[in-house]
Amino acid sequence: MSTLPMSTGTKSGTVVRSTVAGLVFFGTAFAVTAHASAEEVIVGLVTKTEVNPFFVKMRQAAEEAAKAKGVKLIARAGKFDGDNEGQVTAIEDLISAGAKGILVTPNNSTGMLGVIKKARDAGVLVIALDTATEPADAVDATFATDNFEAGVEQGAYARKALGDKKPVLAMLDGTPGGTVDTFRHNGYLKGFGLAEGDPAIAGSAITNGAQDKGQVGMENLLSKNGEINAVYTINEPAAAGAYAALKSFGKEADVMLTSIDGGCAGVRDVKAGKIAATVMQFPYKMAAMGVDAVVDYATNGKKPSGFVNTGSFLITDKPVEGIDSKNTEWGLKNCWGD
Amino acid sequence: MNSASALSFGRMSKIAARFVGTPSVGPLLVLLAFGLIFSLTNPRFLATQNLSIILQQTVIIGTLAIGQTLIILTAGIDLAVGAICVLGTILAGKLANSGYDPIAAMGLAVLACSAAGVAAGSLISGLRLPPFIVTLGILGIITAALRLISAGGAFPVTDEFLGWTGNTVRLNGFIVTYGVIIMLLLYGMVWFLLNQTQWGRHVYAVGNNPEAARLVGIPVGRLLLSVYVLAAFIYGIAAWLALGRIPNADPNALQTANLDSITAVVIGGTSLFGGRGGLIGTLIGALIVGVLRNGLTLAGIDPLWQDLVTGILVIVAVALDQLTRGRR
Numbered sequence: 181m182s183t184l185p186m187s188t189g190t191k192s193g194t195v196v197r198s199t200v201a202g203l204v205f206f207g208t209a210f211a212v213t214a215h216a217s218a219e220e221v222i223v224g225l226v227t228k229t230e231v232n233p234f235f236v237k238m239r240q241a242a243e244e245a246a247k248a249k250g251v252k253l254i255a256r257a258g259k260f261d262g263d264n265e266g267q268v269t270a271i272e273d274l275i276s277a278g279a280k281g282i283l284v285t286p287n288n289s290t291g292m293l294g295v296i297k298k299a300r301d302a303g304v305l306v307i308a309l310d311t312a313t314e315p316a317d318a319v320d321a322t323f324a325t326d327n328f329e330a331g332v333e334q335g336a337y338a339r340k341a342l343g344d345k346k347p348v349l350a351m352l353d354g355t356p357g358g359t360v361d362t363f364r365h366n367g368y369l370k371g372f373g374l375a376e377g378d379p380a381i382a383g384s385a386i387t388n389g390a391q392d393k394g395q396v397g398m399e400n401l402l403s404k405n406g407e408i409n410a411v412y413t414i415n416e417p418a419a420a421g422a423y424a425a426l427k428s429f430g431k432e433a434d435v436m437l438t439s440i441d442g443g444c445a446g447v448r449d450v451k452a453g454k455i456a457a458t459v460m461q462f463p464y465k466m467a468a469m470g471v472d473a474v475v476d477y478a479t480n481g482k483k484p485s486g487f488v489n490t491g492s493f494l495i496t497d498k499p500v501e502g503i504d505s506k507n508t509e510w511g512l513k514n515c516w517g518d
Numbered sequence: 519m520n521s522a523s524a525l526s527f528g529r530m531s532k533i534a535a536r537f538v539g540t541p542s543v544g545p546l547l548v549l550l551a552f553g554l555i556f557s558l559t560n561p562r563f564l565a566t567q568n569l570s571i572i573l574q575q576t577v578i579i580g581t582l583a584i585g586q587t588l589i590i591l592t593a594g595i596d597l598a599v600g601a602i603c604v605l606g607t608i609l610a611g612k613l614a615n616s617g618y619d620p621i622a623a624m625g626l627a628v629l630a631c632s633a634a635g636v637a638a639g640s641l642i643s644g645l646r647l648p649p650f651i652v653t654l655g656i657l658g659i660i661t662a663a664l665r666l667i668s669a670g671g672a673f674p675v676t677d678e679f680l681g682w683t684g685n686t687v688r689l690n691g692f693i694v695t696y697g698v699i700i701m702l703l704l705y706g707m708v709w710f711l712l713n714q715t716q717w718g719r720h721v722y723a724v725g726n727n728p729e730a731a732r733l734v735g736i737p738v739g740r741l742l743l744s745v746y747v748l749a750a751f752i753y754g755i756a757a758w759l760a761l762g763r764i765p766n767a768d769p770n771a772l773q774t775a776n777l778d779s780i781t782a783v784v785i786g787g788t789s790l791f792g793g794r795g796g797l798i799g800t801l802i803g804a805l806i807v808g809v810l811r812n813g814l815t816l817a818g819i820d821p822l823w824q825d826l827v828t829g830i831l832v833i834v835a836v837a838l839d840q841l842t843r844g845r846r
Contacts, residue, residue, distance in 0.1 A: 254815060262771060269811065276563075
């Protein structure tokens with residue numbers, strides 16, 4: 181620190197001056213922006229994080245829908261998976277901003293019940309996207325993939341495709357305690373025909389849905405049990421990590437690796453034969469339907485209610501008998517992300 | 519606010535000397551400037567309800583930043599602040615959910631947090647390990663312990679006492695939560711300790727120059743230990759406030775609290791090199807971050823700008839600290 185040039189009074193004066201000038205500049209810019217948007221209907225969108233392509237797609241779809249309907253979208257997000265505080269703060273700010281409706285993908289199913297109630301008490305329509313709250317009727321409506329059903333599709337396909345082999349299963353979970361994680365995990369086991377704790381389950385690892393952690397988790401599970409022949413993954417990044425580990429163990433051909441999500445990278449991995457099958461969900465549908473519902477509420481006062489399944493579909497190039505699926509050509513046309 | 523905005527640039531640079539001499543004045547001007555800007559962009563910003571919300575949003579980081587300030591004043595740093603606080607929420611939530619008396623559960627949780635402070639303080643004062651490394655290690659240990667204790671799940675908290683700090687009370691027509699009041703009381707008490715007691719003078723002395731402090735007979739080791747324990751005790755109280763704000767003890771929570779609290783301390787004008795700064799600046803620093811986030815949302819601007827502006831403020835604050843240090 182002693183190598184820095186030493187200052188004089190004038191110098192810190194300059195710093196103060198330029199700071200103030202900067203603030204004035206910001207102020208003018210904000211004032212102009214805000215002025216243009218005085219009487220619009222405001223739709224709030226609060227996603228789990230800014231980095232996951234699923235939520236990026238959701239935000240883009242919401243922005244497009246808002247533009248088409250002539251309403252203003254204000255998007256916020258948590259800083260990391262599990263950031264309840266950030267999402268609660270975002271909803272509070274959106275209530276203050278006068279949002280007519282708020283679309284939220286809760287990081288934790290019970291973490292934001294209080295602030296959701298506050299919003300609804302203030303007359304704001306609240307719709308959960310992608311992830312349900314607990315209890316589900318804490319919000320006006322839920323537009324989401326039936327994640328349990330999606331898990332069942334994945335598990336049923338994996339069991340059938342495995343054929344006569346005695347299953348040895350590894351489970352690459354997402355973030356423990358997350359609603360979606362639990363539904364997919366349990367759905368997979370149901371579709372696969374195993375109970376929790378069955379000795380056929382060789383082990384599980386926490387991936388947070390990230391590729392690097394998926395790889396480490398898979399490596400550790402393979403070290404623990406080399407007989408693993410089926411792998412459940414919470415999403416496609418985790419599956420990509422698992423594939424890298426399987427390949428380094430020379431086992432990529434012997435293991436039934438499946439996933440859920442329908443991101444374009446994941447569908448390409450299915451096409452390339454790295455992942456046997458993935459279950460696609462439709463974030464743009466959730467967001468577009470959500471914006472439409474808020475606009476409907478703003479104009480007609482009509483509120484949606486209950487669970488609306490936005491659907492899911494198994495994507496594979498190796499279909500098995502008795503299980504509905506679409507090929508990767510269809511998948512690449514309907515996937516999200518890049 | 520008017521007097522601040524009416525100042526000419528010429529007069530600004532004349533009082534620059536006093537401005538930098540009192541570390542919390544600069545942050546206060548920044549806070550008022552943002553307040554002015556946001557109230558011009560959206561009149562809803564100044565609604566008492568919105569101002570109350572900003573205060574409530576500051577409760578967790580604001581309280582954690584009290585402990586962080588104490589530690590940074592001794593030229594230390596605490597990376598485990600968020601993890602210790604989450605340890606408190608998980609223990610209180612788990613114990614209360616499994617039938618313990620909620621007051622005893624919260625008490626035990628605060629004790630456990632304080633114990634983490636004893637561990638950190640002993641390693642730093644006894645073995646003279648760098649605070650950065652010690653608290654990084656404790657962050658890892660507690661994060662792993664939390665996963666084991668919680669078995670991955672979160673604990674929804676329904677108990678009246680544990681959630682009490684989230685209840686609201688009306689003060690002169692201004693609605694605040696008990697959590698906000700407790701935070702402000704803590705600021706008052708620790709401010710008193712820092713500014714009106716010998717212990718407080720010793721904290722500054724040790725931060726300025728530990729060797730000189732030792733030579734004049736200040737028990738540096740004991741003092742450092744007391745600072746880390748008091749800070750961790752405050753993180754335990756923050757755990758109670760966090761349960762009031764979000765009645766759900768989640769092991770994944772507060773992952774960025776360490777950097778967020780350091781940001782509040784630095785923007786508030788406390789020097790990362792120790793010995794300079796104070797609590798009032800930290801409170802203002804925490805409020806600046808909250809005001810930015812809230813104001814940008816009300817103006818309909820992408821809150822990613824908040825991170826950008828916060829980053830600029832951190833650098834400006836550290837630069838000012840560096841410049842004024844050079845003058846002495």
